[in-house]
Amino acid sequence: MPSSASASVSVSASASASSTTTTTSGAHSDLLTRLTSSEFEVQLKALRELKNRIIGNRTKKLSFIKLGLVPPVAAILASKAQAQVQAQAQAQAQARHDSNLLVQSAAALGSFACGFDAGVRAVLDAGVFPNLFLLLSHPDDKVVDAGARSLRMIYQSKLAPKCDFLQEKNMEFLLSLLNSENENVTGLGASIIIHSCESTAEQKALCHAGVVKKLISLLKGSLSQRDNSLESLATVMKNNVEAVSEFVGSESGRALSSVIGLTKDRYPRTRLLASMCLIVIRNTSACYLQDIGIKTKLVHLLLELHDDPGQVGDEAPFAFSSLISEKPDLQKLAFEANAIDKLYNHLQKSQLHPKRFQGILLALADLCSNLESCRSRFLSLQALNLVSDALTHDSSDVRTAACMCLRCVSRSIKNLCAGNFLNEMIVPPLVRLLDDPSTSVQVAAISVIGNIAVDFTMRRSLFVQCGGVKQLVQLSKSMDSTVRLNALWALRNLMFLADNVCKEGIFMEFTASSLASVICDPEPFVQEQALALIRNLVDGCIKSVELVFTEDGMILDAVRRQLQNASTDEIWIQGMYVLSNVASGTEFHKEAVMHQLIPQEDNGTQSFILKFLQSNESQLRTAAVWAIVNLTFPSSPGSFSRLVKLHSAGIVSQIKSMVNDPCPDVKLRVRTALGQFTTFGDCST
């Protein structure tokens, strides 16, 4: 019997959409008429009814917004708020009526805006925002409360207008809010800070106006004032050394101690906000909160807060990430506190809220970003299965986070060597993400592929079979330079120590002319990746070197153009390695490189290789000397004539002057070159 009952529920769940519209549209015209009625009682009753129908009910909010009920509510509030300003001395009964209408309409508008961006937009579009501020100076406390609450709801959304604190009147207004006796009004002040304070200039202005001091005093207030104050303090101090030192020095350190004390509060939300405040202080000023005791405490506290079933648990992984991100010492502490296992256990739960899912994946990514111990623990738990499931999640944020997590785990050389990533479970969904509608997912997916492409087993063919190369080549021509950069970087890694079949496959897909054009991309960092890709292409066997000579050697010409015209060491290094690799080929290849280094028509300009040999960048010197070593390899028949040309271009004497180069790498290759020169006798001097 119960099974048939549950079946009927699922039917009703799907039927709900249609039944909602029929009933509400009937109620709507009625509600709309009553909201615009001239009779006070009718209007008030309609407002209350509307309010009680939408509170807690997102579906209703949305359908009422669509039916246009926000503007009439806004109109009631506007007319009564302005009436209040115009005629202070109203009859008492009238004033009471107006107050009731204001309270109900403000509450309804606040509920439309509560946790619901579509609602915030509708309320803002109704132009009622300035009128809500008028309510804050209303003589009736209930109206003030209702106005402040509704404004707070709006300020919790990203859509709320920013308040410019650099304007004096705004700052004065903010201070008046924070100094209010009314808890809802001080709470509104805090919400405005949290929402609007972004730039350092704004943070400083708030400090100078005494806001930090005021917020510290609110730490001693009620529960909600304490929470608001913690969150605002974190906003004002973030990346602002000045504000942090003001706070830490306040009340001879007692303010800081009280925040530390609040990490032991009985309310999880307060514990979370206190720890976020401490993390901001730590991350902003490296000189505070560095002792192992507090670090360990924060790690344990945040891990424990993951257990909270509500919003606190959803936000805990993000706070945890900000604590450990780019800090190997904290990552180690977290590892020792069993963080990987704990996060993995949360990840296993079904029906994770997307935000929590995203947060846990990002926290795992941060944990695995540096320490091999974390990565091995992660892999030994078979956590990879869960992450690969997340690659197909509905939420793009979760998909991106899953990629970030994979990227950090796949930094493990040991596991790359074992071919643990290029498999059926991971590669096909990743390749599908290359087609994702969201650019951030695409970029994140490419960057994972870049890592796992450096696979030393022969599994790259799987990637090619899935159509991955085709996709990456497409993406390397994207309009978005970040996408181009990452796609080229992934192809470069795929090319790394690949067999000739694989290299040829990528080359054919790409074509010589497209390769030549990405080498000359408008963005220098894209140029660098393109050259590095060619460098890996021509590394190794003669057959792959042949590839750059197709289509009249247009690739090699593009490389020379970059070596002559570009202006960054990184580009020169990659370009020089291309030439050096090509010079390791046949006589024909070596001559072609000579042609690039020392053009026939001598127009008096200095060869770029001389400039590189004299560079301050040791890697560039290494690459340049290496090319010379390959060109003068004694057993090659043409080496002697090349040596003569190099000599007359002044390159040989330059190399001789480098015999005691400060960089051991350069020195070693210089000595190899000099050794080769001497086998041809003294003609080189």
Place this chain on the structure above:
Amino acid sequence: MSLFWIVVHQLAEIEAMAASKKVITREDWEKKLKDVKIKKEDMNKLVMNFLVTEGYVDAAEKFRKESGTEPDIDLATITDRMAVKKAVQCGNVEDAIEKVNDLNPEILDTNPQLFFHLQQQRLIELIRNGKVEEALEFAQEELAPRGEENQSFLEELERTVALLAFEDVSNCPVGELLDISQRLKTASEVNAAILTSQSHEKDPKLPSLLKMLIWAQNQLDEKAAYPRINDLSTAMLEDPTV
């Protein structure tokens, strides 16, 4: 809270003295207790906290007048809170929801679980009153969308609707939903949420103090025989059994 630490401190002293299980006579015990000073105002505050949290508004008002102890909350809000609680306890859930929304519209807007439980209670009341059609319509209109937003709500909703499937609800696996205890559970959930929204602790402090007393006695039992309080309601010291 200070009372608790005084007890713990004393326990530590006793523990230091006694290597084996020590016997403390009633006389010694009472002498020691005499040295513990408790401020009258602290006692009054604990009583007031109890009255306020439990919602005894008239008693709190009288106690304020007689003892001069100021409550940490506006007493008028207690009346409103109690009205909500009472409405749920009587099964007038719709009325309770409207009262909560008048008190503070944020409570139900930001607390989906509580909102669901109230709506669920409303459904239970409809079923209890045999309004099958209305119950089904309400479940579709109000509850089904919440179930779509949250898996655990859907499961609870299914359990509740299952009530309709049984002829004899008093004897079915989900019959407990119709129990009066379900109303009380929902009522206390609303009560706690209102208190939290008023920045007030949702539990009175007195019970936790008594819990600590029992815990401390249990700890001490391992070390010493002493006049124990066994009946909390009389707080009688009972002679140690030697």
